[in-house]
Each structure stands twice: as C-alpha cells, then as structure tokens.
Amino acid sequence: MTSSNSIDSVVxxxxxxxxxxxxxxxxxxxxxxxxMGNDIATFxxxxxxxxxxSGTIAGVSGFQVHIGATEIFTPGDEVxxxxxxxxxxxxxxxxxxxxxxxxxxxxxxxxxxxLEKAKYAVSPLEDGSxxxxxxxxxxxxxxxxxxxxxxxxxSKTKDRCKNFYALxxxxxxxxxxxxxxxxxxxxxxxxxxxxxxxxxAALKAGECFAENTETVISTYTVPVAKIPTGDYRQIDxxxxxxxxxxxxxxxxxxxxxxxxxxxxxxTDILHELAKHKEFGVKTFQAEDEIxxxxxxxxxxxxxxxxxxTSSGPGMALKTEAIGLAISYxxxxxxxxVQRGGPSTGxxxxxxxxxxxxxxxxxxxxxxxxxxxxxxxxxxxxxxxxAARIALQHMIPVILLTDxxxxxxxxxxxxxxxxxxxxxxxxxxxxxEKIDKATFHxxxxxxxxxxxxxxxxxxxxxxxxxxxLEKDIKTGCVSTDPRxxxxxxxxxxxxxxxxxxxxxxxxxxxxxxxxxxxxxxGGTYGSCYMAVKKLQAEGKxxxxxHLKYLNPMPKNxxxxxxxxxxxxxxxxxxxxxxxxxxxxxxxxxxxxxxVQGLPFKISELVExxxxxxxxx
Amino acid sequence: xxxxCYTRKDLCSDQEVKWCPGCGDYVILASLQxxxxxxxxxxxxxxxxxxxxxxxxxxxxxxxxxxxxxxxxAPSIASGVKLSNPNLSVWVITGDGDGLSIGGNHFIHxxxxxxxxxxxxxxxxxxxxxxxxxxxxxxxxKVTKSSPYGxxxxxxRPGILALGSGCTFLAKALDSDPKGMTEVMTxxxxxxxxxxxxxxxxxxIFNDKAHDHxxxxxxxxxTTLMVEHGKPMIFGKEKNKGIRLNGLKLEVVxxxxxxxxxxxxxxxxxxxALAYMLVDASQPPHFPMVxxxxxxxxxxxxxxMMEEQLKTVKAKKGDGNFKELxxxxxxxxxx
Numbered sequence: 001m002t003s004s005n006s007i008d009s010v011v012x013x014x015x016x017x018x019x020x021x022x023x024x025x026x027x028x029x030x031x032x033x034x035x036m037g038n039d040i041a042t043f044x045x046x047x048x049x050x051x052x053x054s055g056t057i058a059g060v061s062g063f064q065v066h067i068g069a070t071e072i073f074t075p076g077d078e079v080x081x082x083x084x085x086x087x088x089x090x091x092x093x094x095x096x097x098x099x100x101x102x103x104x105x106x107x108x109x110x111x112x113x114x115l116e117k118a119k120y121a122v123s124p125l126e127d128g129s130x131x132x133x134x135x136x137x138x139x140x141x142x143x144x145x146x147x148x149x150x151x152x153x154x155s156k157t158k159d160r161c162k163n164f165y166a167l168x169x170x171x172x173x174x175x176x177x178x179x180x181x182x183x184x185x186x187x188x189x190x191x192x193x194x195x196x197x198x199x200x201a202a203l204k205a206g207e208c209f210a211e212n213t214e215t216v217i218s219t220y221t222v223p224v225a226k227i228p229t230g231d232y233r234q235i236d237x238x239x240x241x242x243x244x245x246x247x248x249x250x251x252x253x254x255x256x257x258x259x260x261x262x263x264x265x266x267t268d269i270l271h272e273l274a275k276h277k278e279f280g281v282k283t284f285q286a287e288d289e290i291x292x293x294x295x296x297x298x299x300x301x302x303x304x305x306x307x308x309t310s311s312g313p314g315m316a317l318k319t320e321a322i323g324l325a326i327s328y329x330x331x332x333x334x335x336x337v338q339r340g341g342p343s344t345g346x347x348x349x350x351x352x353x354x355x356x357x358x359x360x361x362x363x364x365x366x367x368x369x370x371x372x373x374x375x376x377x378x379x380x381x382x383x384x385x386a387a388r389i390a391l392q393h394m395i396p397v398i399l400l401t402d403x404x405x406x407x408x409x410x411x412x413x414x415x416x417x418x419x420x421x422x423x424x425x426x427x428x429x430x431x432e433k434i435d436k437a438t439f440h441x442x443x444x445x446x447x448x449x450x451x452x453x454x455x456x457x458x459x460x461x462x463x464x465x466x467x468l469e470k471d472i473k474t475g476c477v478s479t480d481p482r483x484x485x486x487x488x489x490x491x492x493x494x495x496x497x498x499x500x501x502x503x504x505x506x507x508x509x510x511x512x513x514x515x516x517x518x519x520x521g522g523t524y525g526s527c528y529m530a531v532k533k534l535q536a537e538g539k540x541x542x543x544x545h546l547k548y549l550n551p552m553p554k555n556x557x558x559x560x561x562x563x564x565x566x567x568x569x570x571x572x573x574x575x576x577x578x579x580x581x582x583x584x585x586x587x588x589x590x591x592x593x594v595q596g597l598p599f600k601i602s603e604l605v606e607x608x609x610x611x612x613x614x615x
Numbered sequence: 616x617x618x619x620c621y622t623r624k625d626l627c628s629d630q631e632v633k634w635c636p637g638c639g640d641y642v643i644l645a646s647l648q649x650x651x652x653x654x655x656x657x658x659x660x661x662x663x664x665x666x667x668x669x670x671x672x673x674x675x676x677x678x679x680x681x682x683x684x685x686x687x688x689a690p691s692i693a694s695g696v697k698l699s700n701p702n703l704s705v706w707v708i709t710g711d712g713d714g715l716s717i718g719g720n721h722f723i724h725x726x727x728x729x730x731x732x733x734x735x736x737x738x739x740x741x742x743x744x745x746x747x748x749x750x751x752x753x754x755x756x757k758v759t760k761s762s763p764y765g766x767x768x769x770x771x772r773p774g775i776l777a778l779g780s781g782c783t784f785l786a787k788a789l790d791s792d793p794k795g796m797t798e799v800m801t802x803x804x805x806x807x808x809x810x811x812x813x814x815x816x817x818x819x820i821f822n823d824k825a826h827d828h829x830x831x832x833x834x835x836x837x838t839t840l841m842v843e844h845g846k847p848m849i850f851g852k853e854k855n856k857g858i859r860l861n862g863l864k865l866e867v868v869x870x871x872x873x874x875x876x877x878x879x880x881x882x883x884x885x886x887x888a889l890a891y892m893l894v895d896a897s898q899p900p901h902f903p904m905v906x907x908x909x910x911x912x913x914x915x916x917x918x919x920m921m922e923e924q925l926k927t928v929k930a931k932k933g934d935g936n937f938k939e940l941x942x943x944x945x946x947x948x949x950x
Contacts (some may be wrong), residue, residue, distance in 0.1 A: 184945075276940070280929075282698060286694075290688060294691030464677075466674075
C-alpha cells in the first residue's frame with residue numbers, strides 16, 4: 001500500500017564502509033535533486049583513516065543530503081532517512097536519525113562477523129532497539145547480484161554495484177527521476193559497456209524493490225523550490241575558492257601562483273588549481289608548510305598573485321613567514337580551511353577556532369586583513385575579494401573557510417562574469433608611467449598607504465628589502481626607535497584603511513530590537529535559518545553575519561549598540577565574542593560548541609528563544 | 616638576456632658594509648660581484664635571496680634586487696621568485712647554520728628539484744650572529760658557549776649532502792682565494808640547474824683560523840687541490856704531488872721515478888662517484904682539500920618543465936576561458 005505525500009524538505013544520509021561508494025551515492029542523489037529544481041545542501045562525513053578496517057565503526061563513511069522546496073542553507077539537523085550498508089554504519093549514525101525516521105538496512109551485511117566488528121552483542125534488528133524507527137530491511141547485496149546475473153562482469157564488480165541499488169531505492173521513496181544518474185553512468189564508463197549495464201541494472205532493481213516492498217508506507221515528493229531564475233551548478237567550497245582565485249588573477253592580469261603542502265581539509269584547493277594550467281596557474285607542492293608560504297612570498301616578490309593554502313597546524317608553521325609578508329608589504333592570499341584543534345586535533349571535522357590565530361597569531365605588532373566565507377558557494381566571492389584587497393592594499397589577507405563549507409556542496413547561481421567579478425586594479429607600477437628620478441618603492445598611496453609594487457626585472461629600480469625594520473622613507477634597515485614606532489602605526493593604519501574599501505555591514509531583519517545574533521564563517525546557514533524562524537513568529541531578532549573580521553565594516557559598532565542583547569554563536573569557546581566585546585565595549589554573550597559538528601537550526605532556535613525570554 | 620658591461624663597483628649598493636674587519640665575507644662579496652661582471656647578466660635581472668646570519672646580510676650590499684628573508688627559508692623564497700619569473704638570475708646566500716640546520720629541509724629539496732639558481736653557502740663552522748655556538752659543520756668535541764664540555768654532534772659534510780640530494784653542480788672554494796672563487800661562481804652562474812657552492816669562510820671573531828690548515832696562503836698550494844675537468848689531478852707548490860686511484864681508494868702520490876703524470880687521475884666533473892670520493896677524501900693534512908668544480912650534470916630544470924607543462928596543456932585545451940569553466944560539468948536552468 002503506497003501513497004505519495006508532498007513535503008518541504010528531507011534529509012537523507014547514506015552510510016557504509018569507506019569502500020562502499022557512499023560519497024558517490026550521495027552526490028548522485030543531490031545532483032538529481034538539484035536538476036529536478038530542489039534547493040540542496042550536502043555534507044560528506046568521512047573517517048580520517050583512508051581505509052580503516054572494513055566493517056568497523058572507524059571505517060564508516062557518510063554523506064548527508066538536504067533537499068528542499070524552499071531555500072536550503074544547511075545540510076540539515078536530523079536525518080529523515082538513513083541508508084545503512086552495514087551494522088557499523090547503523091551504529092555510527094543512528095543518533096542522527098529523528099524519532100520515527102526511516103532506516104534502510106542492508107540485511108545481507110548483518111552477519112555475525114559484521115555485528116561483532118560493530119560491537120553489537122545482539123543484532124539491533126532483533127532486539128527491539130529500533131522500535132522507535134521505521135526500518136526497511138532490504139537484501140541489498142544479494143538482490144544486486146541476482147539482478148546482475150546476466151551481466152558479464154565479475155562477482156567483485158557486481159558486489160560493488162550495490163550502492164546504485166541503494167540509490168535506486170531512495171529514488172523511488174522520494175520520487176526522483178533516474179535520468180541524471182543514468183546519463184552520468186553512461187558518460188563516466190563510456191568505454192566500459194558492461195559496467196554501464198551493471199550499474200543501471202542495479203539502480204533499476206533498487207527502484208523496483210522499493211516499489212514492490214510492502215514495508216514502505218509512503219513515498220514523498222519534494223516540490224520544486226522557488227529560487228531565483230538563472231543558470232545553476234553545484235559547487236563545493238574548496239572548488240569555489242580555487243575558482244575565485246583563478247578569476248581574481250585573470251581580472252588582475254597577473255599569473256596565479258600557489259605554494260602549498262597537502263593538509264586535510266585544504267588539499268582539494270591544490271588539486272583543483274593543479275588542474276587548470278590552461279589559465280597559466282602554477283602550483284608548487286612544496287616540501288613543507290613553511291616552504292609553501294615562502295615560495296608564495298617569493299612569487300609575490302616577483303609579481304604573481306601569490307597564494308598559500310592550509311589548515312590549522314600548517315598555519316601555525318607559516319606564522320613567521322606571514323610576519324615577513326607583512327614586513328615586506330606584499331600582496332599574499334593565505335587560505336585557512338579550519339579544522340578541529342589544537343595540534344593535529346580533528347582533521348576531518350569542522351571548527352572555527354582559528355580566529356584568534358588569524359587576527360593576532362604572530363610575533364610583534366603584525367596586523368593583517370582577515371575575511372571569512374559563509375557557505376560553499378560564497379567561497380568564490382570571498383577568494384576573489386581576498387585577492388582584491390591584497391592586491392589593492394599591498395597586504396597579506398587571511399581567508400578563513402572551514403571543513404564544513406569546504407567539503408559541503410550546494411547549488412550556485414552561476415555569476416554573469418561579463419558584469420560581475422570584473423577587473424582588479426593593483427599596485428604594480430607601469431614603467432612607462434613613472435618618473436624614475438623621483439620614484440621610490442616606499443612612496444605610498446595617500447588613500448591606502450600601500451607602497452608601489454616593484455618587481456625584479458624592472459631596470460633602474462633595484463632595491464633591497466628584509467624582515468629587519470625599514471626606514472619609513474628610504475626603506476633601508478633602521479633601528480631608530482621613533483622610526484620603528486612610526487612603522488608599527490603605519491602597518492596598523494594600512495589594515496584600518498581597508499575599511500574604506502569594503503561594503504558596509506548589512507543586517508537580516510530590523511536595525512534595532514531585542515536580540516542581535518552575530519555570526520561569522522560557516523555557521524551562517526544555521527544562524528540565518530534559526531533567526532528567520534523566530535522572525536516569522538514575530539520576535540524582535542536580527543542577524544548580522546560578518547564577512548570582514550579585520551578590519552570590520554565601519555558601521556558594525558552602530559549596529560551592535562542598537563540592540564538590547566547580543567548573542568554570538570560560534571564553533572569555538574568564544575573568539576569573535578571576545579574580539580567584539582573588547583573592541584566595542586559591549587556585553588555580547590556566547591553560545592559555543594566544540595564537537596567537530598555544525599550547529600543544528602533547532603538548537604539555535606531554542607538558545608535564541610531562551611535569550612529572548614530571559615530578563 | 617643581453618649582456619651588460621659592468622665594473623665591480625656598479626654592483627655595490629649605497630649601504631655601508633658592516634661585517635667585522637677581516638671577515639671572509641668581504642672577499643666573497645667582491646668575488647660574487649666580479650662573477651656577475653663576468654657573466655654579463657643585467658643587474659635588474661639579478662635577485663639575491665638570503666636567510667638569517669652574518670652571510671645573509673650580503674643582499675643589502677649588492678646593487679641588484681635583494682631579499683633578506685627569514686632563518687633557513689631563502690631557498691624556498693628563491694624558488695618562488697624563479698618559478699614566477701624564470702628570466703631572473705637568482706642567488707641564494709646562506710651559511711652553515713642557516714642552510715644546513717634550520718633550513719636543512721629546504722636545502723635538500725632545492726638540490727633535488729634542480730631549479731636554475733645558485734646556492735652560495737658560507738661555511739665558517741660556527742654560529743656568528745648569535746655569538747659563537749657550534750654549527751652543523753663544526754667538528755665533534757668543539758668547545759663553544761653552548762658546548763662548554765665539547766659538542767656531541769657529528770659533522771655534516773655539505774658536499775656529500777648536496778650530492779646525496781641530487782644536486783647537478785657542486786663546487787668548493789676558499790675565501791683566501793678570490794680568483795678561484797670567482798671562477799667557480801662564474802661557472803655556477805652559467806650552469807643550468809641548481810648550483811651549489813661551498814665557500815670555506817673565516818670567522819675572525821668566533822672561529823678564527825678554523826680553515827687555516829688548508830686555506831692559509833703560505834701553505835695552501837700543498838694542502839689544496841684545484842680540480843679542472845679533463846686535467847690530471849696535480850697539486851703542490853712544486854707541482855710534484857698528484858692523486859691516483861688505488862683500488863677503490865684515492866691516494867696521494869709524489870711525482871717522480873715511481874709515478875708519472877700518466878698514473879694520475881684525470882678529473883671528470885661528470886662522474887658522480889668520483890665527486891663523492893673527492894669530497895669524502897678531502898681531509899687535510901692526509902689528503903688535500905679538493906676545490907673547484909667537483910661535479911656537474913646536465914639535467915632539465917624544474918622551471919623549464921613547469922613552463923612546458925603549461926604550454927602543453929594550453930596547446931591541448933586552448934587558453935583558459937572562465938565562462939566555460941563555470942559551465943563545465945552539470946548545469947541546469949531555473950526559469
């Protein structure tokens with residue numbers, strides 16, 4: 001007995017062994033939904049061990065998809081349907097499933113051995129522990145092999161097709177068309193007709209099984225979302241960052257140079273940039289993090305748009321070199337895809353605990369610009385913006401993203417590059433336009449205090465520069481006490497003046513009220529959704545999401561002071577809160593979580609509500 | 616690069632040179648300037664990149680582009696400069712502490728990558744700028760302020776390290792021999808690939824005469840051997856000593872009745888095994904300190920291959936089109 005219901009949104013999590021192809025299955029489900037007109041957000045959750053022993057909890061790899069008929073900002077709080085390919089996947093993910101949610105289990109994998117590996121004394125399918133959920137038991141492995149018995153592939157390959165069988169089941173449950181996936185399979189395996197046949201057969205067999213199974217009570221349709229018209233594509237944060245940098249270099253008419261060392265979760269930026277040599281991108285995989293940034297500094301000295309990418313531990317190693325870039329007053333983009341810390345911490349889990357490090361983490365008075373991306377598709381604009389500021393102000397810029405938005409994917413309205421993300425003026429001098437007799441590399445622009453960018457190869461302008469303090473006029477080494485003080489103020493002033501070259505801060509909601517939620521970085525989606533929900537209930541709550549963290553837009557103080565209370569939710573122990581309270585003399589409260597997990601919308605709604613109720 | 620006509624003076628910056636009186640660094644600076652005069656490269660195309668230490672002040676004194684960087688990192692910054700603009704002539708200026716201790720990792724990777732740049736290592740076997748602690752090239756047992764009972768560290772041999780890391784040009788020189796030093800610097804600058812030059816430099820304050828037993832002008836002819844490609848290995852004030860291969864060992868012999876020139880080894884700078892043996896054997900007074908160009912190998916440079924990859928991809932894919940990139944893969948329209 002089946003019936004079709006329409007729902008606003010649904011969250012599905014695919015979970016299995018690292019080798020079960022769950023990332024691919026989730027990606028297919030989200031691509032199909034995006035093409036069908038839903039808004040989506042996704043989040044992969046994979047173990048830090050490449051291939052932990054199969055069947056164990058450490059080896060479970062998951063991929064969560066949130067699809068909706070309205071705009072979707074997060075990969076979702078609670079899971080409506082969990083697809084568990086083995087007992088370990090069930091055990092590792094059960095906590096995320098909402099009460100009376102669906103659980104699809106591959107019963108073929110519930111063998112004694114696998115139960116033991118997942119540390120189940122008794123099968124959870126038999127002991128009543130799942131009675132609050134709606135469990136759909138499917139013989140996914142055996143049915144896949146049965147469906148492929150006519151196909152000329154070996155038994156190992158047949159077994160590998162079981163993820164498409166599971167995908168097929170979910171397609172039926174949520175009324176998805178299989179067109180996009182079939183097209184993808186045909187393209188991906190175009191020279192392997194038997195593999196195409198096998199995967200499509202498995203996909204269709206899964207759909208058939210779901211249709212025929214008596215256990216399914218309802219199927220669900222997620223109607224098309226009302227989203228702005230235009231051309232869309234899916235993008236994850238790291239790819240968007242890479243593309244933003246390519247665009248900035250193209251628009252600044254400069255070669256792009258990346259000096260980097262592999263580190264989770266930032267490495268995909270290196271991978272993506274290494275692919276695009278047709279844009280003249282030079283990528284240099286250095287021997288360590290320090291060499292990564294130092295090679296980038298060298299490239300900036302020589303006239304490239306220079307970039308280095310890393311995560312927390314790597315950022316720590318780059319610290320001294322960042323100070324050098326500040327001292328040299330060079331344009332340099334430093335991307336930190338944040339992960340859980342301290343030390344090696346939680347490499348594959350998200351956190352936003354490197355804000356202090358970004359703003360202050362260097363020896364001496366060493367100010368620089370810090371900006372943060374808010375969601376996967378915002379990484380594009382943020383990377384372009386980081387490069388723009390660096391080039392126009394001759395200053396290093398740290399771009400903070402995090403594991404959550406770097407690996408998360410969502411649809412992106414493809415920008416019209418004929419009108420957006422246009423030319424970037426920079427400070428490299430034009431030899432034709434200067435008077436060599438009066439020119440000096442320390443002569444600053446009045447508005448920005450940026451020095452001109454002189455690079456080796458320019459005749460008659462040879463100069464020497466070091467990390468030693470420089471005379472404010474001549475650039476020569478100087479230990480003069482007053483000069484040092486002037487230079488410290490100058491470097492700070494340069495950062496402050498960036499505030500004249502960034503947009504004013506905007507707000508979601510009224511510009512005064514009972515509670516202001518202040519957020520930054522990857523928590524944007526959950527904060528935005530929670531505030532919207534409370535606004536719809538008539539609460540006097542507004543949301544300020546900061547992209548520019550150092551310096552902040554000029555109107556931030558005014559905004560803060562128009563609210564009775566301020567709350568700052570962060571995935572750290574209160575770093576932005578500390579900065580804001582110190583800077584503006586306000587008494588913002590923090591709401592903090594450091595579990596390596598993003599905020600749930602529901603938890604924020606509750607926290608904000610409590611704050612609104614409190615006297 | 617067209618040739619420039621400079622005198623050594625044209626390459627002196629307006630900065631007062633501030634090394635200790637009598638420091639070997641003065642000779643190295645002058646020799647470097649002379650080598651650049653010899654190769655005729657234009658000063659706007661020359662970049663000197665240094666780390667931290669006495670040696671690393673050198674870029675301030677050169678009227679070329681110069682970057683005094685951070686401790687140990689000069690090879691990395693220089694790599695970025697050269698990869699960004701392969702037309703530049705890049706010199707890395709480093710010392711035994713800067714290059715082999717804190718910057719050891721960058722040193723070995725620079726050697727293996729073979730980016731066309733020159734690494735000039737001032738080896739004074741001591742930390743000078745921090746006022747006298749033992750360095751990676753100090754002899755074991757050395758008494759310094761940080762090793763009052765003698766250092767326990769064994770000694771690094773820079774030449775062996777460079778060869779083991781895959782360097783394509785190895786030369787050694789003495790600060791007491793500006794002519795010989797200028798020659799190897801000139802040869803290094805003309806070599807395509809990473810050139811490593813180790814200069815034995817005297818620190819008059821903290822390690823005076825550390826190299827004296829072979830670098831002393833009065834006795835040097837008998838304690839050093841300047842090798843030349845294709846020429847027999849002869850040395851000595853009277854040109855009466857030579858090197859011969861005895862089994863798998865190098866041996867010093869007197870020329871005369873027993874051994875003639877024809878018995879001696881002829882230097883082959885392309886022979887890597889010989890280069891190892893020459894560096895290893897250099898232990899005055901038992902064996903002369905071998906100087907000159909010990910090893911050279913023709914190998915494609917990193918930056919050339921990097922540029923070739925870009926060209927190949929562009930030839931295949933065409934120049935990058937950003938709009939096409941945005942629309943690559945799956946896209947859909949919302950109407």
